[in-house]
Amino acid sequence: MSKIKILPEILSNKIAAGEVVERPSSVVKELLENSLDAKSTRVIIEVDNGGLSLMRVSDNGIGMSRDDALLSLERYATSKIYKDRDLFSINTLGFRGEALPSIASVSKFSLITKDEISEAGTEIFVDGGTIKKVSEIGAPMGTMITVRNLFFNTPARRKFLKTVKTEMVHIAEAVANIALGWPDVQFKLYHNGKIVKNWYSSPDPFNRVLDVVGNDMKNDLLRIKFEDNFISGKGWISSHRVSRKTSRGIYIYINGRVVRDRGIQHALFEGYAGRLMKGQFPVAVFFIRVPYDQVDVNVHPSKHEVRLAQQNQVHKAVIGAVSEALHIADRSKWSAENFSGQKPFCVSEPVARYNESIKLKDIPAFSAVQKNLWEEKRFSNLRVVGQFHDTYILCESDEELVLIDQHAAHERVLFEHLKKLSMNSKIEVQKFLVPETIDIGYREADTLEKLIPDLKKLGLEIEPFGGTTFVVKSVPAILADREIKPIILEIAEKMLESGLSQGLEKTIDQCLMLIACHGAIKANQRLSDKQTSALLAQLDECENSSHCPHGRPTWISWTLESVEKSFKRIV
Ligand code: ADP
Ligand code: MG
Numbered sequence: 001m002s003k004i005k006i007l008p009e010i011l012s013n014k015i016a017a018g019e020v021v022e023r024p025s026s027v028v029k030e031l032l033e034n035s036l037d038a039k040s041t042r043v044i045i046e047v048d049n050g051g052l053s054l055m056r057v058s059d060n061g062i063g064m065s066r067d068d069a070l071l072s073l074e075r076y077a078t079s080k081i082y083k084d085r086d087l088f089s090i091n092t093l094g095f096r097g098e099a100l101p102s103i104a105s106v107s108k109f110s111l112i113t114k115d116e117i118s119e120a121g122t123e124i125f126v127d128g129g130t131i132k133k134v135s136e137i138g139a140p141m142g143t144m145i146t147v148r149n150l151f152f153n154t155p156a157r158r159k160f161l162k163t164v165k166t167e168m169v170h171i172a173e174a175v176a177n178i179a180l181g182w183p184d185v186q187f188k189l190y191h192n193g194k195i196v197k198n199w200y201s202s203p204d205p206f207n208r209v210l211d212v213v214g215n216d217m218k219n220d221l222l223r224i225k226f227e228d229n230f231i232s233g234k235g236w237i238s239s240h241r242v243s244r245k246t247s248r249g250i251y252i253y254i255n256g257r258v259v260r261d262r263g264i265q266h267a268l269f270e271g272y273a274g275r276l277m278k279g280q281f282p283v284a285v286f287f288i289r290v291p292y293d294q295v296d297v298n299v300h301p302s303k304h305e306v307r308l309a310q311q312n313q314v315h316k317a318v319i320g321a322v323s324e325a326l327h328i329a330d331r332s333k334w335s336a337e338n339f340s341g342q343k344p345f346c347v348s349e350p351v352a353r354y355n356e357s358i359k360l361k362d363i364p365a366f367s368a369v370q371k372n373l374w375e376e377k378r379f380s381n382l383r384v385v386g387q388f389h390d391t392y393i394l395c396e397s398d399e400e401l402v403l404i405d406q407h408a409a410h411e412r413v414l415f416e417h418l419k420k421l422s423m424n425s426k427i428e429v430q431k432f433l434v435p436e437t438i439d440i441g442y443r444e445a446d447t448l449e450k451l452i453p454d455l456k457k458l459g460l461e462i463e464p465f466g467g468t469t470f471v472v473k474s475v476p477a478i479l480a481d482r483e484i485k486p487i488i489l490e491i492a493e494k495m496l497e498s499g500l501s502q503g504l505e506k507t508i509d510q511c512l513m514l515i516a517c518h519g520a521i522k523a524n525q526r527l528s529d530k531q532t533s534a535l536l537a538q539l540d541e542c543e544n545s546s547h548c549p550h551g552r553p554t555w556i557s558w559t560l561e562s563v564e565k566s567f568k569r570i571v
Contacts, residue, residue: 009075009129010105010128010129010130012075013075013098013101013102013104013105013129014102014105014106014129014154016075016098016101016102016105016301017102017103017105017106017154018157019301019302020098020099020102020103020301020302021102021103021106021150022302023051023160023161023162023167023170024047024050024051024052024055024150024161024167024170024171025051025167025170025171025173025174026174026302027051027055027103027107027147027150028045028047028051028055028057028171028174028175029174029177029178029302030094030099030100030103031055031057031099031103031145031147032045032057032174032175032178032187033093033094033099033178034093034094034099034100034143034145035057035059035061035143036061036093036178036182036185036256037061037080037092037093037094038059038061038062038063038142038143039061039062040059040060040061040142040185041060041184041185041186041201042059042060042185042186042188042201043057043058043059043060043185043186043187043188044056044057044058044059044187044188044190045057045171045175045187045188045189045190046058046190047168047171047189047190047191047192048191048192048193049164049192050163050164050165050166050167050168050171050191051147051150051167051168051171052150052161052164052167053148053149054146054147054148055146055147055150055171056144056145056146056147057144057145058142058143058144058145059142059143059144060140060141060142061141061142061143062115062116062141063113063114063115063116063118063121063141063142063143064113064114064115064122064143065115065117065118065122066118066122066134066136068115069111069113069122069124070122070124070131070134072100072111073100073101073104073111073124073126073131074097074101075097075098075101076096076097076098077097077101078094078095078096078097080092080094080095080097081095087298088293088296089292089293090292090297090298091255091292093256093257093303094303095297095298096298096301096303098301100145101129103147104126104129105128105129106128106129106150106151106152106153106154106157107128107147107148107149107150107151107152108125108126108127108128108147108148108149108152109125109126109127109145109146109147109148110123110124110125110126110145110146110148111123111124111126111143111144111145111146112137112139112143112144113139113142113143113144114139114140114141114142115141116141120136120137120138120139121136121137121138121139121140122134122135122136122137123135123136123137123139128152128153165446168191168446169442169443169446171189172189172196172197172442172443173442173443175187175189175197175199176197176199176212176441176442177251177258178258179199179208179211179212180208180209180212180251180253180258180285181251181253181256181257181258181287182256183201183202183203183204183205183207183208183209184201184202184203185201186198186199186200186201187199196442196467197442197467197468199211199212205287206221206236209221209236209285212251212285212441213249213283213285213441214439214440214441215439216438216439216485217238217242217283220238220239220241220242221236221237221238221239221283222236222237222238222239222325222326222328222329223235223236223325224236224237224286224321224322224324224325225321226317226318226320226321228313228316228317229313230290230291230294230310231288231289231290231294231310231313231314231317232288232289233286233287233288233289233314233317233318233321234286234287235284235285235286235287236284236285237268237271237282237283237284237285237322237325237326238282238283238284239326239329240272240275240276240326240329240330242282242283242486243276243277243280243281243282244280244281244282244283244489244493245279245280245281245490245493245494245497246281246493246496246497247265247281248281248441248443248493249281249282249283249284250265250268250281250282250283250284251284251285251286252264252265252284252286252288253285253286253287253288254288254289254290254295254306254308255288255289255290255292255295256287257297257303257306258304259304259305259306260304260305261305261306263308263311263314263315264286264288264314264315264318266315267314267315267316267318267319267322268282268284268286268318268322270319270322270323271318271319271320271321271322271323271326272322272323272326273323275326284322286318288314288318290308290310290314293309294308294309294310295307295308295309296308296309368397368398378540379404379536379537379539379540379545380533380536380537380540381397382395382396382397382402382536383395383396383397384529384532384533384536387406387526387527387532388403389523389524390523390524390525390526391405391406391407391523391524391525392404392405392406393406393409393527393532393535393536395536398560399559399560400557400558400559400560401557401558401560401563402555402556402557403555403556403557404535404536404539404554404555405523405548405552405553405554405555406521406523406525406527406535407520407521407522407523407548408547408548408552408553408554409535409539409545409548409554409555410520410521410535411513411516411517411520411548411549411550412516412539412542412544412545412547412548412549412554413520413535413538413539413541413542414478414515414516414519414520415512415513415516415548415549416541416542416543416544417538418458418476418478418512418515418516419509419512422457422458422508422512425457427457427458427459427476427477428459428476428477428478429459429461429474429475429476429477430459430474430475430476430477430479430480431473431474432472432473432474432475435471435472435473436471436472436484436485437465437469437470437471437472438469438470438471438472438484438485438488438489439468439469439470440468440470440485440488440489440492441468442468443496444468444489444492444493444496445467445468445470445492447492447495447496448462448470448488448491448492449464451491451492451495451507451511452464454504454507454508454511455491455511457508458476458508458511458512458515459474459475459476459477460472460474460475460476460488460511460515461473461474461475462488470488472484472488476515476519478515478516478519479515479518479519482518482519486518487514487515487518490514490518491510491511491514494510494514495507495510495511498510509549512549513549513550516549517549517550521535539554
């Protein structure tokens with residue numbers, strides 16, 4: 001007897017589900033793609049318990065007849081491609097014909113649908129891949145698919161699911177990703193009966209972009225556009241005044257499909273050349289259109305990756321468009337017209353606040369006793385020669401030439417200062433007369449909410465204001481005149497990246513580092529003599545004055561001997 005057998009259909013569907021349905025958000029993504037392929041203009045997504053107990057997607061698309069509805073549950077049944085040739089010119093989001101049977105094989109699934117021609121709707125119940133009931137039902141045109149108890153019959157998969165919150169974060173992100181690419185479609189997302197977000201349809205894609213990346217970015221987005229033979233693209237990129245610590249603010253769409261494309265991301269960075277520091281990422285939304293036969297979407301079961309036939313041309317176009325937009329913006333110097341009433345992030349802040357936060361000391365009398373200078377931490381004994389590039393304090397001792405990075409040094413001072421105060425809950429707080437409202441991404445909002453009690457101890461009093469909006473009531477005094485949203489966003493992003501499980505002390509330290517970094521004097525800031533001396537004296541009082549909290553050196557030096565050798569005075 002032959003050992004090889006053709007797998008039963010339910011089993012092969014479950015195997016396909018292993019690839020297509022990784023977690024609840026993959027179900028939502030597949031169902032949304034089907035709704036969009038069905039030309040829906042309104043899609044409602046209802047989720048209970050992070051999708052673990054229920055996910056329902058209802059649309060007003062073209063719907064299905066009874067026969068098509070039954071066929072849609074068969075593996076490799078699709079209305080989107082018919083011939084070999086079609087596979088190489090796909091103009092829909094789906095085409096593999098495996099999402100519905102895969103999802104239905106690992107859940108309690110039901111579908112209600114009606115097309116334009118049918119008089120009544122069709123309702124089908126499927127239990128772990130087996131059709132249990134098919135009946136007629138009154139229904140409007142469109143489709144409603146309900147997925148309950150995902151992975152109820154594949155316990156190994158269910159075990160890998162994370163908390164309700166985490167799964168919901170993934171779902172919200174999946175919906176936002178799709179919503180961003182389809183601005184003329186309305187999407188409404190509910191969790192446990194409460195509305196999470198309503199993305200209204202809008203003829204202007206910029207409104208949807210702001211909906212997803214945050215309204216506060218309005219004045220910091222530069223429009224880009226390119227057209228090159230067969231490809232065209234448009235989108236928005238952040239000005240050099242804004243940066244993120246992760247690539248999460250980068251959205252790339254090819255023919256309406258959100259894709260991960262390292263090549264295009266790389267081209268984006270090249271376009272920014274020299275304007276971003278290492279570890280910084282821009283915010284960017286690209287809508288790229290290429291002829292359907294120039295892009296292979298059949299690369300990965302979840303269709304997140306694509307292959308472009310003319311990759312180089314697309315990359316060149318992206319680099320060109322990004323650098324041109326930034327160049328034009330540089331030239332217009334962020335004119336008042338573009339950025340009325342906005343404070344730039346990275347520009348030096350008034351020195352007055354620095355004086356308040358660190359008590360100025362008298363300029364110490366110079367002593368030439370320079371032995372073991374660094375062991376004794378005698379920064380205040382150095383003679384200050386001047387400031388180089390408004391960024392480095394240039395000093396000398398009898399034996400050495402010393403450069404101190406003013407930002408790194410002040411960051412270290414503030415970090416140690418705040419740490420001491422936080423241990424005794426004595427951080428000085430500045431209350432806002434009018435609390436500031438900020439709106440951030442769903443993922444970041446989830447992390448920020450968990451951090452609220454710890455941040456309060458650091459003087460950062462934040463309250464949830466519904467959905468992804470928060471109200472900031474007070475900040476540590478050293479941040480009093482800083483723009484608060486980027487700081488809070490950075491805290492949330494950083495914590496999201498490192499995970500909150502790292503322990504309270506580390507989390508607090510990381511928050512303090514960010515507060516110190518934002519509160520510290522910046523590069524490109526002219527310091528008075530008094531401020532310079534105060535900084536050096538404060539540096540002397542630090543436990544670890546040689547590095548900033550992130551590990552960058554605060555100072556570098558050259559001995560007289562090494563300088564003389566460089567000038568060939570001595571050999
Ligand atoms: P694919 O999208 O790759 O074709 P699916 O398994 O996701 O495969 O769906 C199978 C078929 O079911 C689709 O080709 C489409 O004809 C039909 N279908 C699925 N969802 C909907 C929907 N929301 N509205 C109308 N038709 C749908
Ligand atoms: Mg599909």
